[in-house]
Amino acid sequence: MEEFYKHIFERQRQAHDMPSNVRIWEWARDVFRLLFPERNAKKLLTLDALKASFKLLENELYDLLSKSKDCAACDHTWVVSNFFSKLPDLYDLMMDDATAILEGDPAARNISEVIRTYPGFLASCMFRMANQLWLDNVPLIPRILTEYAHERTGIDIHPVATIGRYLHIDHGTGLVIGETAIIGDHVKLYQGVTLGALSVDKVLAGKRRHPIIEDYVIIYAGATILGGETVIGHHSIIGGNVWLTRSVEPYTTVFHRPNTEFVHGKSIE
Template identity: 35%
Template sequence: MEAQQQHSSIISRAVLELSDEASYQALFHSRRDEEALPSGETLKRIVDLCRAILFPGYYGSARINKQTIRYHLGVLVETLHGLLTKEIQAGLCFADASCESCGDQLTTEAAALSEQFIAALPQLRHMLATDAEATYNSDPAAQNLGEIIFCYPGFRAICNYRIAHQLDQLGVPYIPRIITELAHSETGIDIHPRARIGHHFSIDHGTGTVIGETSVIGNYVRIFQGVSLAGEKFPPDENGNAIRGVDRHPIVGDHVTIYSNATLLGHIHVGDGATIFGNVWLTHDVAAGESVYQRT
């Protein structure tokens, strides 16, 4: 009996402390009626649908052939549109603290954004085809393009990034970051959806790779595991807050290779055709065609 009373007292005290407004004020989201938050589980399904649409036959359970591909893709695209519209609406509602209702106006806006994303899927497939080609051409261990598409974690992370970047370009809140974090959890590769990355991009192995928000990467760039395109830390503003909205990550030119565990810090410029070797800590510009080694 005494143990039960002690247990009840501990539980009650914990609930009382957790219910104190001063404790949760900055961590609490007051949800309005009929408001739904974006769902990580649904967004994972959306990414799977995108993969099935972009790479038919590699993803999805349907047995697609050239005679049935139009039908299957039609079903997949319609399903994607419905799910994505709901998630975009949830993101828009969550992002607008003054929104008093999540009704027809937001539904119409979310549906239009979903349609714009779907209209961009052919171009998205073209970009990813260049990434698959670049990955295959740069890796002698790869047997064929199918192995790249189906197996390589670097390519999977790039796929998530390209989906998320397109949604971010459309002004969709929250959803792009969740999609890149899904890839981060799956592959250990962290690419911010707002980074700008050209065609024929490849990530070899990739675990621990980080590409920050304002990074700009040219065409035909290859990077390895553990590479960081990291942001410079600025002093706080007059109110002690972090300075936001400024370029603080590297700009990498075309045909650049960055080997494992190199860190490029700040808004530096790496010229076309440069090579950055492993374990380099780089805080200055690199000329076109230059090779940078770790020096002892």
């Protein structure tokens, strides 16, 4: 046991000093709650109180960055300023996602219900914030945010993915969107969908491995679409449990039958 203790102690000494994952998540959660008071029991009664709350969150982000060795090379002041200057645009993206859910789900009664209860909305909002931090060249923290959202919702979106406006995640449990995936506008994804890679060989790091999903595509539950050269054309419908490793043209319907896939009723090898 003594050697084991020494090994763990050495790892403790070498570990990068960084705020806890919980503290990082709580910062993002507090930004989310401030943007969407439906998720916050504490209501702010004056504009000055709102501005002061945003300022506290700016200070908190600066503190998170400055206490992380992984972020030592970041321009902390610039990152904080840029992130919060982009917050109105991020809010618009988030509201577009909420609108897509409201308009696309017959069970959704109003926008407040979507904001307060839908896991797909929470996951997409955390992705939007994490992606902006990644665009600002912040390491590790974006991944922490999307993994916490994954833990809470079962929806796994890599923060580096490219996702357009009006994303509708319906149910969402088991959904996976890989690092180099590109998703257009007005895309609807159901539970268990995987936008993944054909290979997980480490030599492919940094290369396109995940599919492109064009505008107005619907992908139903359990569908798996793989490969960096796979493009799903706009206005296509991919049925449940379909397995695709090749591109399909716009306005295509693909559906599953045992041991084969069908496009417009014709089998494809």
